[in-house]
Amino acid sequence: MADLHFELVTPEKLVRSDEVHMVVVPGVEGDFGVMAGHAPFMTTLKDGSLQVFKTAGGQPETIKVSGGFAEVGDKGLTVLAESAEA
Amino acid sequence: MASLKALKLRIGSVKSTQKITKAMKMVAAAKLRRAQQNAEAGRPYATRLSEVVSSLASRVTVGPQSPKLIAGTGKDETHLIVLATGDRGLAGAFNTNIVRAARKKAEELQAQGKTVLFYIVGRKGRPVIARSFPKSIIADHDTSGMKSPAYADAQAIADDITDRFLSGQFDVAHLAYSEFKSVLAQEPQVDQIIPVVPAPAAANNKGSTASAAVEYEPDEEAILADLLPRNVAIQIYRALLENAAGFYGSQMTAMDNATRNAGDMINRLSIQYNRQRQAAITTELVEIISGAEAL
Numbered sequence: 001m002a003d004l005h006f007e008l009v010t011p012e013k014l015v016r017s018d019e020v021h022m023v024v025v026p027g028v029e030g031d032f033g034v035m036a037g038h039a040p041f042m043t044t045l046k047d048g049s050l051q052v053f054k055t056a057g058g059q060p061e062t063i064k065v066s067g068g069f070a071e072v073g074d075k076g077l078t079v080l081a082e083s084a085e086a
Numbered sequence: 087m088a089s090l091k092a093l094k095l096r097i098g099s100v101k102s103t104q105k106i107t108k109a110m111k112m113v114a115a116a117k118l119r120r121a122q123q124n125a126e127a128g129r130p131y132a133t134r135l136s137e138v139v140s141s142l143a144s145r146v147t148v149g150p151q152s153p154k155l156i157a158g159t160g161k162d163e164t165h166l167i168v169l170a171t172g173d174r175g176l177a178g179a180f181n182t183n184i185v186r187a188a189r190k191k192a193e194e195l196q197a198q199g200k201t202v203l204f205y206i207v208g209r210k211g212r213p214v215i216a217r218s219f220p221k222s223i224i225a226d227h228d229t230s231g232m233k234s235p236a237y238a239d240a241q242a243i244a245d246d247i248t249d250r251f252l253s254g255q256f257d258v259a260h261l262a263y264s265e266f267k268s269v270l271a272q273e274p275q276v277d278q279i280i281p282v283v284p285a286p287a288a289a290n291n292k293g294s295t296a297s298a299a300v301e302y303e304p305d306e307e308a309i310l311a312d313l314l315p316r317n318v319a320i321q322i323y324r325a326l327l328e329n330a331a332g333f334y335g336s337q338m339t340a341m342d343n344a345t346r347n348a349g350d351m352i353n354r355l356s357i358q359y360n361r362q363r364q365a366a367i368t369t370e371l372v373e374i375i376s377g378a379e380a381l
Contacts, residue, residue, distance in 0.1 A: 009134050011237055011320065013127035029303045042142070043303035044312055069313065071138050078134055 004036040005076030006052065008063065008084055015063070015084050016052075023077055024051040024060070025070045034070075034077045041072040045081065061086075090366070093359045097352060104348035110176065111341035118269065118334035124234065125266050125324075125331035132324035139317045142310065144284035153307070155248070155314040158281040159257045164201045166224070166256035167192055168247065168279070169215065170263040170325050171208040172333040173229055178340035180264065180272060180333055181210040187274035188262035192219060203256055207243060207322075208329070224255065235330055240323035247322075248315055251280055263325035264332040270339060272332035279321050282314065 003019035024033045026048030034041075045068045051060035067082030088096070143156050169188045171181045188211070192202045204219065206212050206226035215223060227243050229235070247259060259280035264272045302309055 007130075007134070009131045011128060011131045011323065014130035027303055040300040041303075042138075042300060042309060044309055069138065069309070073141070078138070080131060080135055080138065 002036045004034060004038075006079075007076070008050070008065075008079045008081065010081050010084050015081075018052075018054075020052055020054055021056050021058070022053040023079075024053075025077070025079065026050070026065070027070065034072055036076075038072045038077070040074075041070075043070055044068070045070055045079070050079065050084075090359065090362055093355060093362065097355045097359065100348050100351050100355065104345055104352065107341045107344040107348060111338055111345060114334045114338040114341060118331065118338055121234065121327070121331040121334050122266065122269075125327040128324055128327045132320050135313075135317055135320050139282050139313060140284055142313070143282040153310050153314055154252060155280055155318070156282050156310060159251075159254065161257045162200070164203060164256040164258075165192075165195050166203045166205055166247070166250075166259040166280075167276070168205045168207060168243075168259060168261045168322070169211040170261065170322075170329050171206075171211040172329060173209045174333075175210060176340065177333055177337035178343075180336035180340075183272070183274045184262055184264050184329075185211050185214050187276055188215075189218060191260060191262065191276045205247060207326075224250070229326070235323065235326035237319070237323050240326055241319045244315065244319035244322050247280070248318055261321060261325055263329050266328045266331040266335065269335040272336055277321070279318055282317070 003021060004023065006016065006018050006020045006023050007014070008016040022033050022035045024031055025043075026046050027043040028046045029043070031048075032041075032043075045065060047066040049062045049064050051062050053060050063084055063086050065079065065081040065084045068080045070077065070079045072078075167188050169185065171184050175181065188204075192204075195202050202219065202222055204211075204215050204223045206215065206223055208227075208229050212223070212226060225246065227239075227246070229239065250256065251259065258278065260276050261279045262274065262276045265275045267273055
């Protein structure tokens with residue numbers, strides 16, 4: 001299965017732009033995982049951690065984010081966060 | 087013909103001018119690097135956000151209860167031009183170009199019978215606009231105090247503009263600034279920021295199969311209510327960053343030219359000075375020799 005295109009952007013810079021297996025995003029109504037082929041979806045974020053799974057079953061990398069949006073579209077997952085730190 | 091002394095003074099003054107322009111060029115170059123990094127780092131967010139907003143705008147069915155920032159006021163009478171320029175001069179045609187682009191837009195709009203208002207950000211735009219479009223400036227925001235554009239400033243400007251929009255002072259807002267292409271090229275831009283411009287039809291059609299099923303959490307309205315004001319702030323922030331980078335780029339180029347011109351001028355004046363000095367010596371010699379011969 002194709003990898004998911006994942007982008008994490010803050011007003012200061014483009015933090016990540018990568019092909020990954022799965023990302024778990026802290027949505028305002030609960031965390032959700034996004035893999036390639038996810039249905040179009042848009043939500044605001046709550047403060048919390050993104051978990052980025054580079055490969056299936058691998059150890060997740062966590063990135064703290066606060067405020068912002070996540071959009072899942074044909075192009076993949078775009079997280080627009082107010083701030084982000086690894 | 088200027089006297090030797092006058093020439094010498096002139097050379098001295100051009101030399102000190104050259105020192106100043108050289109120093110300004112150096113300072114601009116140092117600040118440019120910083121500003122350029124900031125501008126380039128800020129771009130992805132602004133472009134992504136405006137992509138998201140405009141794709142959202144093209145999907146959402148505009149109803150009477152949808153947010154005004156997306157639906158507009160339903161009128162197209164009064165246009166606001168947010169004019170973002172630098173605070174200082176000595177940067178070549180940088181400020182002039184932005185102002186010219188804004189004026190062109192304003193004249194176009196006036197030709198269509200619209201009312202045009204101005205919101206001035208930065209010091210250099212005000213005098214020209216006040217002269218050519220008297221009484222059209224509704225507010226101005228002084229940015230001369232800050233060293234580099236901060237998001238908080240952009241936020242404050244955006245809030246002010248949004249409030250004025252919601253209270254019905256204008257129907258459409260444009261943002262005039264200078265896009266930083268490279269150190270040598272800055273391109274003045276006039277973009278519409280309020281209401282949001284929906285994504286072009288082509289992109290819309292392509293995404294239409296997927297867009298039918300987009301899910302929103304918590305819901306469309308809540309997301310839009312949060313997203314739209316932020317979009318305005320981010321677009322302004324981006325304009326400020328691009329302006330800062332463009333300003334220093336332009337200033338660096340202008341000061342480089344000035345330094346070079348000063349160098350040329352010093353060369354020309356020195357040649358003139360030396361010729362005159364030689365002429366004076368020759369005359370003196372001729373006088374002495376002919377005096378000796380007469381004895």
